[in-house]
Amino acid sequence: MNQGRYNVGKLALELVMLAFGLLFFFPLYLTIINGFKTYNEVVTSTTRLPEVFQFQNFTAVWNQINFPGVFMNSIIITVVSVAGILLISSMAAYQLVRHPGRTSQIIFLVILSSLIIPFQTMMIPLVKVAKDLNIINTIHGIIIMYWGFGIPLALFLYHGFIKAVPKELEEAASIDGSGPAGIFFRILLPLLKPITSTIAILHSLWIWNDFLLPLITLSSVENKTIPLAASVYFGQYTNEWHLAMAALTLAILPIMLFFLFMQRYIIQGITAGAVKG
């Protein structure tokens, strides 16, 4: 396959791919530059750079959707949900792996097989359950729901990983007098770091970007997450494109920066999650 040589053919391929790569980035570039234009500039030409950068679009959007507030909602929901999923699933996986038997096997299989149920099948009764429990339209309510929905995949990934961790360390700690909690938190948890980061990345991206669950459970303005808040600019009758693009820029900036800085881990984590899942 001429792996080593760099010839004309390869240069051509490189240029084609480069053009394709830039084309991929183009929609995001357009979003960002149009966020800095006046409405008239946007509708005359989407591709031209702004004559004067209109920072007031961003201050307007910032205040209209209360960006600091929705940003904090998204952060709190994502962080607390993921932290809970990691803790709850790793604890359960630990005991399920270390005490195999009929009970453990049944619990594991039942939880695992729920991975095949699409969210849409559960969402209608879920809203009723949430209303009955009085956790609808609350931040802690949606966090509890993410705990529930996040457990199956996380438990599955932890289960597979812990099976390959040798028991000897835990047994040694047990002889030295550590209790099960001490063994779990001080011995096992540090060993689980690689799979923990995979699960954390997979679930953070999902929860940060999720739209349907917040849409059906968070109705009041002060509880909105970023995707919900940005959708205000895409109602039936509005086409204030300059503000809409500023809002979308604010919405994509945090996750783009996070991705660019953490790229290696994110790509690794997502690939590992997909291949094992």
Place this chain on the structure above:
Amino acid sequence: MTARTRRLITYAAFITPALCFFTLIIFIPFLRAILFSFQDWNGISSEIGWAGWSNYSELFSDKGFIRSFTFTVKFVVATTVLLNVISLALALAMNLSLKTRNFLRTAFFLPYVIGGVIIGFIWQFIITQLFAEVGISTGWSLFQKNWLSLPDYAFWSLVIVTVWHSVGYFMIIYLAALQGVPKDMMEAAEIDGAGPLKRFWNVTVPLIRPAMTINLFLAISSGFKGFDLNFALTKGGPFGTTESLALHIYLDAFTKNLFTYASAKAVVFFLVLAVITLVQVAVMKRREVEM
């Protein structure tokens, strides 16, 4: 307290949280969805009546449901084929150790980390504003049409945006598999006189079958569950022609208050998805080769 009871208490203490949240958020709603599908309830009244099989018999003659079912199947076929073909082509090109591969990987993967709703809004802008502009300046009739108001064009808009959104993810999985193909095997095939096409077909493809199983599964299941783009880009329109099953069920339940009827649709949706993905994985797993 004996050692056995202590072990039992530890076991319960570690597992109960997971079991509780799983039961509350997944298990009960799932069973209740099945129950709902045999009931008749508008979401408000305190009485929930029984409906027998009537929800199910009704949905098979529901034009809106059948239309959204057909749309979803067509969408899944188109996106599954295009996502896999394009991502494999990109991965093969990237695997030739291009100088710009790091930049390319970032560019192709970047859209995937952004949520589907935001992506849908971005493309709503691009299709209504940029495409119209291109149409005026070039005179190409392709861009003079309003894509989102014509059923066929709206369908392909969704397919194109879906491919743009997730092709980088599929590419990464293929690329990881391609990097696992041993070089000496390719060289041996080359010495034996196999041309590039033959090498690809007889050496590379069998070795990356596990990645194909994963990617087909991901494409099929995410295609079936598609909601965000249909919600944000086409809003199911024009005339409901791009209403995915997920969006259709959402609209029935939460804008028309047909909770029990929508639950029957959701159960059918679950059964179809479960059967298709289980068959696909079972068939493809059997064809994978052990290294």
